[in-house]
Amino acid sequence: MxxxxxxxxxxxxxxxxxxxxxxxxxxxxxxxxxxxxxxxxxxxxxxxxxxxxxxxxxxxxxxxxxxxxxxxxxxxxxxxxxxxxxxxxxxxxxxxxxxxxxxxxxxxxxxxxxxxxxxxxxxPALLDVPVAGEVGARDAADIDKARAVHAALSDLDIGQGCVVAGGQVLAVETTPGTDWMLASLTAPFARPNGGVLFKSAKRGQDRRVDIATIGPETVTGAARAGLSGIAVVQGSVIVLEPDSVRARLKESGLFLTTIAP
Known part of the structure; x- marks a missing residue:
């Protein structure tokens, strides 16, 4: 074979x-x-x-x-x-x-x-998520909001991620990808402090060829965007270079958490 x-x-x-x-x-x-x-x-x-x-x-x-x-x-x-x-x-x-x-x-x-x-x-080890940091009450609320936004966008086949801060939707991932989305948040505009990057496969997505991915640059981009952390759905996101991800989380102070499917 x-x-x-x-x-x-x-x-x-x-x-x-x-x-x-x-x-x-x-x-x-x-x-x-x-x-x-x-x-x-x-x-x-x-x-x-x-x-x-x-x-x-x-x-x-x-x-x-x-x-x-x-x-x-x-x-x-x-x-x-x-x-x-x-x-x-x-x-x-x-x-x-x-x-x-x-x-x-x-x-x-x-x-x-x-x-x-x-x-x-x-x-299979690509699905192992190096969880780090603590999720506060406000972060948990942003994660819940981001998950609802992601679910609503899935049927439109738009993207695999979004950013929510203080209950406000700051960005949704589109064709340019996660790095571009995070970079767009570094421009000055009125927004709540902190925020969460949420990543997951879209509903009905064929995960054999298209699955959400994060890596060291995702952590760096989230930190530059002033976010508090990253939340991913367990089993739905590939983690590249996990040792580097772990190191950048420690350097930046961002959290990385998983939520159940």
């Missing part, structure tokens, strides 16, 4: 690769999104049909998607014969919301008899 790691940018592919010790695996990446620190072969989206056929020819039975990519542009002049039957659904995916687009792409692999594995299934 051979596993293919289909990697994007960021620290996640390397973290997943660390959980594949002793397994038969190989790595590929969408052209333009080579992962750091891993030898990987490129492929083009216009040749996705041929790529999947090649995986089957190599004996690949499982794939794991890990890392970030931007939604690719499809050059119709480069679509090969093996990909042509997939083209109508590929165009549909490019115009759909994130979750719907991912489901279409996953279907191509599943229809070829390839099983999709989640990053957290390959490397």
């Amino acid at each position: 051979t596993l293919a790691l289909i990697a994007g940018s960021g620290a996640l592919p390397h973290a997943v690769a660390g959980g594949l010790t002793g397994q038969d695996w190989t790595c590929f990446h969408l052209e333009g999104y080579a992962p750091d620190g891993i030898t990987s072969e490129p492929f083009r989206v216009e040749r996705l049909g041929s790529f999947i056929a090649d995986l089957k020819g190599r004996g690949v039975t499982e794939v794991c998607f890990a890392g970030a990519i931007a939604r690719p542009r499809l050059d119709a002049t480069m679509i090969d014969a093996a990909t042509m039957p997939l083209a109508p659904r590929m165009m549909q995916a490019l115009q759909a919301g994130d979750d719907a687009a991912l489901r279409i792409v996953l279907a191509f692999f599943e229809e070829a008899g390839i099983t999709i594995l989640a990053a957290q299934d390959v490397a």
Whole structure:
């Protein structure tokens, strides 16, 4: 049984690769999104049909998607014969919301008899959260409000996080991501002190290929934004570089807490 790691940018592919010790695996990446620190072969989206056929020819039975990519542009002049039957659904995916687009792409692999594995299934330790600090009563109230906001936004397929301070919604995560959202809060504006970054998977999200993630830069961004801490739903968020996360929490004085699903 051979596993293919289909990697994007960021620290996640390397973290997943660390959980594949002793397994038969190989790595590929969408052209333009080579992962750091891993030898990987490129492929083009216009040749996705041929790529999947090649995986089957190599004996690949499982794939794991890990890392970030931007939604690719499809050059119709480069679509090969093996990909042509997939083209109508590929165009549909490019115009759909994130979750719907991912489901279409996953279907191509599943229809070829390839099983999709989640990053957290390959490397379960990624879900371990280095809890730190104390959550005050005001923080707990902000967490409750943030969770309600997140639930309301899930059906709109908007993002995996939001920031609430003093009961006020300061920001919601959109396409630019968590780091951008936190950076936007460093600009001066009238707002309550403190606040909480809340992160969780969206309701109905396919966590095999898209799961909320935090890492050291998340802690740094939250501290720069003047927040009091971070709350994540247990089992719904991957933690990258946990030792560095733990160290930055200690340096900044921020809390990191988990709440039940």
